[in-house]
Amino acid sequence: MTRPGFALPKPAESRPGPGQDPAAPEPLADDATVDLTAERCGAGVDQILDALDSDLVGLRPVKTRVREIAALLLVDRVRGRFGLSAGPPSLHMCFTGNPGTGKTTVALRMAELLHRLGYLRRGHVVSVTRDDLVGQYVGHTAPKTRDAINRAMGGVLFIDEAYYLYRAENERDYGQEAIEILLQYMENHRADLVVIMAGYAERMETFFASNPGMSSRIAHHLDFPDYSLDELAAIGELMLREQRYRLSAAAEATFRDYLARRMTQPRFANGRSVRNALERARLRHANRLIAADGTLGKDDLMRLEPADFLASRVFSA
Amino acid sequence: MRITQGTFSFLPDLTDQEITSQLEYALGRGWALSVEFTDDPHPRNNYWDMWGLPMFGLADAAGVLHEINECRQAYPDWYIRVCAYDSRQGRQTVALSFLVNRPAAEPGFRLGRQEATDRRLRYTIHPYALDRPAGTRYGPP
Numbered sequence: 001m002t003r004p005g006f007a008l009p010k011p012a013e014s015r016p017g018p019g020q021d022p023a024a025p026e027p028l029a030d031d032a033t034v035d036l037t038a039e040r041c042g043a044g045v046d047q048i049l050d051a052l053d054s055d056l057v058g059l060r061p062v063k064t065r066v067r068e069i070a071a072l073l074l075v076d077r078v079r080g081r082f083g084l085s086a087g088p089p090s091l092h093m094c095f096t097g098n099p100g101t102g103k104t105t106v107a108l109r110m111a112e113l114l115h116r117l118g119y120l121r122r123g124h125v126v127s128v129t130r131d132d133l134v135g136q137y138v139g140h141t142a143p144k145t146r147d148a149i150n151r152a153m154g155g156v157l158f159i160d161e162a163y164y165l166y167r168a169e170n171e172r173d174y175g176q177e178a179i180e181i182l183l184q185y186m187e188n189h190r191a192d193l194v195v196i197m198a199g200y201a202e203r204m205e206t207f208f209a210s211n212p213g214m215s216s217r218i219a220h221h222l223d224f225p226d227y228s229l230d231e232l233a234a235i236g237e238l239m240l241r242e243q244r245y246r247l248s249a250a251a252e253a254t255f256r257d258y259l260a261r262r263m264t265q266p267r268f269a270n271g272r273s274v275r276n277a278l279e280r281a282r283l284r285h286a287n288r289l290i291a292a293d294g295t296l297g298k299d300d301l302m303r304l305e306p307a308d309f310l311a312s313r314v315f316s317a
Numbered sequence: 318m319r320i321t322q323g324t325f326s327f328l329p330d331l332t333d334q335e336i337t338s339q340l341e342y343a344l345g346r347g348w349a350l351s352v353e354f355t356d357d358p359h360p361r362n363n364y365w366d367m368w369g370l371p372m373f374g375l376a377d378a379a380g381v382l383h384e385i386n387e388c389r390q391a392y393p394d395w396y397i398r399v400c401a402y403d404s405r406q407g408r409q410t411v412a413l414s415f416l417v418n419r420p421a422a423e424p425g426f427r428l429g430r431q432e433a434t435d436r437r438l439r440y441t442i443h444p445y446a447l448d449r450p451a452g453t454r455y456g457p458p
Binding site for chain 2: 154192
């Protein structure tokens with residue numbers, strides 16, 4: 001008895017991925033040509049890449065890799081029009097870098113980029129940590145992990161501090177179970193799901209050393225370098241512009257001095273430290289205005305002065 | 318006898334493509350989807366077994382289709398349905414429910430007559446499949 005409808009999919013065929021839609025038009029003839037520029041403009045890829053360049057300071061190796069991935073997907077799409085499908089490429093990624101180097105921000109951009117390129121159907125990001133994947137008792141982990149993965153289907157599953165999933169000191173830890181389920185989905189649902197792991201470099205190294213299967217299933221290992229002083233200053237500039245503040249000429253020098261001192265101190269967290277420094281400067285700025293107690297212009301409300309930075313503990317150290 | 322239950326029951330069995338479209342429609346309305354299965358297809362049997370918990374907060378149908386396929390793998394010869402629950406206040410009920418799997422051979426129903434007082438007759442229907450113990454009702458004996 002043949003049943004046209006309900007049936008298990010054959011092992012080879014999963015859901016039609018990008019470029020293998022059954023309703024897709026006939027493949028182009030062998031001697032046809034495709035305008036790559038038009039294809040690029042159509043996908044709106046350039047806007048995202050340009051935004052990535054202008055909004056994010058530094059991160060040269062990361063931007064290069066993102067451009068490479070975009071090029072691959074674009075060419076894959078054009079190849080698909082000729083009927084040359086190579087199956088969806090593996091795009092699981094691992095972001096390593098020190099605190100505050102922009103791993104989460106890039107993950108968000110990546111989801112949008114992959115969506116525009118037609119690799120992901122939704123392009124949303126589900127951000128999880130160990131708590132969301134690992135259960136508390138026997139049999140709790142699998143449904144929890146599967147639930148998180150199902151929510152991320154069609155988008156990006158962003159696992160922050162992924163090394164916490166594996167606890168070497170406790171061999172009965174449920175993290176191992178979560179990792180195994182994750183591996184299974186990463187292998188079988190490549191067209192539906194992109195997994196991005198993030199964490200600090202050394203600890204991710206240990207994590208991968210104890211889970212070699214995970215390391216080999218992640219095609220892209222991106223290292224986020226620390227920012228230089230100039231880049232940090234540029235980041236601060238960018239943040240202030242977004243918040244409608246500006247530095248006076250004198251404050252600019254003080255701010256650079258502040259950053260140079262802060263970089264050498266412990267617990268320096270790159271972009272996040274810059275953000276915190278500016279938050280505190282805003283606080284002092286407001287207090288200074290209240291204390292001065294006079295009439296204010298628009299410029300006074302926007303301008304940060306050296307005094308707003310000099311009061312910091314960094315200078316007294 | 319082909320059992321008809323739920324939405325689309327008089328259409329031919331849906332293909333995975335069509336199921337995906339229906340799931341996407343349900344997700345677009347913000348309904349939570351769940352997968353249920355049974356080997357007791359009596360129309361008044363409301364208590365199907367749950368395949369995992371209802372899935373809240375999904376964005377894409379691929380996750381549900383994965384669960385459906387897992388369930389088909391485990392129970393290839395049982396009835397499997399998808400329910401879409403509308404949690405909006407004022408509705409709070411199953412908004413859509415349709416079959417996504419059925420046994421290869423469905424023996425159908427027997428009409429039962431019960432003699433009551435004053436020669437009155439009460440009619441019931443009884444699935445032939447229920448004559449076999451639970452878990453072995455469909456598929457090769």
